Amino acid sequence: MPPNSPPPLLLLPPPPPHSPVFVHLFRWPLPSRADSMVKFSKELEGQLIPEWKDAFVNYWQLKKQVKKIKVARKPKHVPDSNCDFGISIFDPIRHAVNQITSRFHSGGEEEAPEIVQIKRKFREGKDGEEEEIYETELAHLFSEEDEVKVFFETLDDELNKVNQFYENKETEFLERGETLNKQLQILLDLKRVLSDRRRKNFAAKTGSGFLSPISQSCGQNSDFSDDDVVAALEKNGINFINSATTTRAKTKKGKPKMALRIDIPATTPSRAIAAVTSMLWEDLVNNSKNELGSTGEFNSRKKIQYAEKMIRGAFVELYRGLGLLKTYSSLNMVAFTKILKKFDKVSNQQASASYLKVVKRSHFVSSDKVLRLMDEVESLFTQHFANKDRKKAMKFLRPQHHKDSHMLTFFVGLFTGSFITLFSVYVILTHLSRMFTPGIEAAYMEAVYPIFSMFALLSLHMFMYGCNLFMWKSTRINCNFIFEFQSSTALNYRDAFLICTFLMTTVVGVMVIHLILLSKGFSPLQVNMIPGILLLCFIALLVCPLKILYRPTRYYFIRVIRNIICSPFYKVLMVDFFMADQLTSQIPLLRHMESAACYFLAGSFKTHSYRTCQSGKLYMEFAYVISFAPYYWRAMQCVRRWFDENNTDHLANLGKYVSAMVAAGAKLTYERQQSEFWLAIVLVTSLVATVYQLYWDFVKDWGLLNPKSKNPWLRDDLILKNKSIYYISIALNFVLRVAWVETVLGFRAGRFEKRLLAFFLASLEVIRRGHWNYYRLENEHLNNVGEFRAVKAVPLPFSDG
Secondary structure (H helix, E strand, O other), rough: OOHHHOOOOOOOOOOOOOHHHHHHOOOOOOOOOHHOOOOHHHHHHOOHHHHHHHHHOOOOHHHHHHHHHHHHHHOOOOOOOOOOOOOOOOOHHHHHHHHHHHHHOOOOOOOOOOOOEEEEEEEEEEOOOOOEEEEEEEOOOOOOHHHHHHHHHHHHHHHHHHHHHHHHHHHHHHHHHHHHHHHHHHHHHHHHHHHHHHHHHHHHHHOOOOOOOOHHHHOOOOOOOOHHHHHHHHHHHOOOOOOOOEEEOOOOOOEEEEEEEOOOOOOOOOOHHHHHHHHHOOOOOOOOOOOHHHHHHHHHHHHHHHHHHHHHHHHHHHHHHHHHHHHHHHHHHHHHHHEEEHHHHHHOOOOHHHHHHHHHHHHHOOOHHHHHHHHHHHHHHHHHOOOOOHHHHHHHOOOOOOOOOOHHHHHHHHHHHHHHHHHHHHHHHHHHOOOOOOOHHHHHHHHHHHHHHHHHHHHHHHHHHHHHHHHHHOOOHHHHHHOOOOOOOOOOHHHHHHHHHHHHHHHHHHHHHHHHHHOOOOOOHHOOOOOHHHHHHHHHOOOOOOOOOOHHHHHHHHHHHHHHHHHHOOOOHHHHHHHHHHHOOOHHHHHHHHHHHHHHHOHHHHOOOOOOOOOHHHHHHHHHHHHHHHHHHHHHHHHHEEEEEEEEHHHHHHHHHHHHHHHHHHHHHHHHHHOHHHHHHHHHHHHHHHHHHHHHHHHHHOOOOOOOOOOOOOOOOOOOOOOOHHHHHHHHHHHHHHHHHHHHHHHOOOOOHHHHHHHHHHHHHHHHHHHHHHHHHHHHHHHHHOOOOOOOOOOOOOOOO
């Protein structure tokens, strides 16, 4: 083994049930005394892994069966001829004397016969392999009670289910650990090769004649060629050169040379471009006669750093999965213990001791492979990714969750009250200053409306996102896992509410100051710059490099927007197309940004020629671009996903956004050319786009309207217990989707009324999108539950050859 190679992942035989490892396995999360007052069913529901819920012990079903046994074993009231004066105070004493007498006659040494006998059997599994199962045989005491038979049959099924799931997940994680060990071995060897190559070049330049160990093994008088590197790596048992990862070129002597390729996940718009891009990457090991200059060394180092980052992330996810499996084992063990104690209490027998012995000897309890693998992952990660600093390694492997603070709640309340107060002051001031009279209305609305309505729509969207976060948390939908957010930096609903209330308080406060300065007679040239200054401050805050005001979230948002704008050239993740869907509901906000840019960049705030931005040809043409852009980005994401996944559903989804683009273009044209011809086109295109969108909302995104579902026209699995909420949501989404009808009705109103109506319709669309968000993520969560996906599958950089 090379000196820097990681230790192999050894798997030792499981310890006996009473070993220290066994005790360590169940040290957590057993319920403490402080939680003794909490019912275990609620505790289990709060601690279980949502994506693995169906694999846990069905404690609630077993509890119902215990209640049935209790009801069945209740003595029926039989009328007696003798007078019954109730329970005597001497009955407990009489019962204790009878027990002592029975023990005295039996000698006190005879053990009670076992009530249940659990036999271990083997059967053929789905993959043709034998799997271990348990079957319970009841003693004569219980053999004639149907409820008891059903209880133990269900208990056996649950034990077999838990064992099988644990064993499958354990095997999956062990295989993943072995693969990561090989990937780490390759990475360390490549690092060593690069380091030795750098020393060799330095020695050649200085003339010291220093040769690395690998070059010495290839011959001291020979050049350090690519074939020698490959042989040196294969000598250590690493064979990752195959047809997919090997390229051939010609040296100056006409001999073929081998080049190592790192398999980087596709991040280009298509497979063809991905192949060309991959070919343009410089080889890790260049020709020996071409000295490794600064550019080649930099590229090789960057590729190794990228591969190291991927492997590090895979180790973190593996450790997280092992921790979840450990929790799974502990909670199920406690569940078996609790339900058997309930059975003993109901049956007045000691059946739990025999059954718990079998449970403790079962695989999900006795196996210690998960603990040993966790220790090895900690050791490898500390050594190779944290500079042997265990504290630093644990920050990656066990990131601290975002702690809720009462201070956030206090500031949310403070800013909410401030916003309500300032908005009331603003309404009163506008009425007193008569800013919406016909002579002043145009100037004031053009200066104020685009900026402040843009911030208002943004704050409303943030508020709806906070409501989504609250509902996702309440219903245990793991949004951080679905979006691949870091738990230590992800926003919670209090953070979202704080951002939106702070933003709206600031905006309304600036509106009040702007209005006061105008009413005091200050120059409009100076005062009307205030909204533009507010917009610049917001942009500066968004890109601020200081570690304040949620910097990780701000920068992550910027990266997602970049991925959306360049959507064909980046692999589309869940968060990317989710955010792109949000942008399709914020087209009015983008139009306001266009108006604000024209107003301030074109100098309209100086000349007060407001018609420049309204009737300018460039402005009018750019309005089409603004209206098409979100749908175009979303359509390009569908194309990219079709290239990557080869799923025709993405092409069908592409058609939805194309129809929305056509409808948006027809509406803009009708606003400028109000004729019956364009009215008919608007009606037809909008109707087609609306039907298309409603079908996709209900069937594809929400997974509803299933005629064969056990829940009429919904889906089989529902998170919300009240089914009527889903029917109300379907109706509400339908009503909000057809709000476009207002655009063709032609209401006659003044400038202020039109702007107010446009803002109201834009707000309804934001509310509809926030409403859509919950059910979209609920459907995604249920898909993860159906496939037991609780850990992210991180792609690995090297081919496994």
